Amino acid sequence: MSITTHSDTIALTTITLPDIRLRTRDAHKLRGYFGELFRDHSPLLHNHYEDGTYRQQYPLVQYKVLAGTPTLLGLGEGATLLVELFLRIRELQIEGHHYPVQAKHIVHQQAAIGPAAALHRYRFETLWMPLNQENHREYQTLGPEERQRQLTRILTNNILALLKATGTYAPDMPRLLLHVALSEPVPTRFKNQPMVAFGGEFVANVVLPDRVGLGKSVARGFGAVRRVK
Numbered sequence: 001m002s003i004t005t006h007s008d009t010i011a012l013t014t015i016t017l018p019d020i021r022l023r024t025r026d027a028h029k030l031r032g033y034f035g036e037l038f039r040d041h042s043p044l045l046h047n048h049y050e051d052g053t054y055r056q057q058y059p060l061v062q063y064k065v066l067a068g069t070p071t072l073l074g075l076g077e078g079a080t081l082l083v084e085l086f087l088r089i090r091e092l093q094i095e096g097h098h099y100p101v102q103a104k105h106i107v108h109q110q111a112a113i114g115p116a117a118a119l120h121r122y123r124f125e126t127l128w129m130p131l132n133q134e135n136h137r138e139y140q141t142l143g144p145e146e147r148q149r150q151l152t153r154i155l156t157n158n159i160l161a162l163l164k165a166t167g168t169y170a171p172d173m174p175r176l177l178l179h180v181a182l183s184e185p186v187p188t189r190f191k192n193q194p195m196v197a198f199g200g201e202f203v204a205n206v207v208l209p210d211r212v213g214l215g216k217s218v219a220r221g222f223g224a225v226r227r228v229k
Contacts, residue, residue, distance in 0.1 A: 016070070030064075156178050
């Protein structure tokens, strides 16, 4: 496979509700509302199959609150789903509060994604949660340099998982090069367990669409990235 900069693309749909203001941590409530509202439409919207089992793959529909604005992001098949459902989004119900949708914007495009010849810088718009319970315990035992190596390795795997889910990964693609500059860890919770998350930036030889999520709980808004121009 030759090194590419913009030759690989994926369908990307972004829906924003600009007249409604929510907190960043409300993203999981956004997912809960739409996942229930459209429960019978597709498992991609809530990542559960009809028998209740969890869909283990990378989430192709993601719910975020970015700069206070409720945002839905769909990739590939998820992008098509959001286009189909756009006109049916008329209100939000969040913790007993009713929000009529007075304005909604949709952008459907082919977004560049894949390995790149040049290095690109990205910033986490929402906290990146890289660790699960097992490697969180390991993280706590490591020194600063070992922690940096662990987090770089995990972020590399996060990016590769995204490329595989979007069909833009190939076994013979160029080696992913990554430099990570993260914030101090921020205490959070994952599956009702104490966890840490990170802000910050990274540089990599890969093209990623703006707002796409990396790491744990991307369907609930964690790990949204934006390219720094």
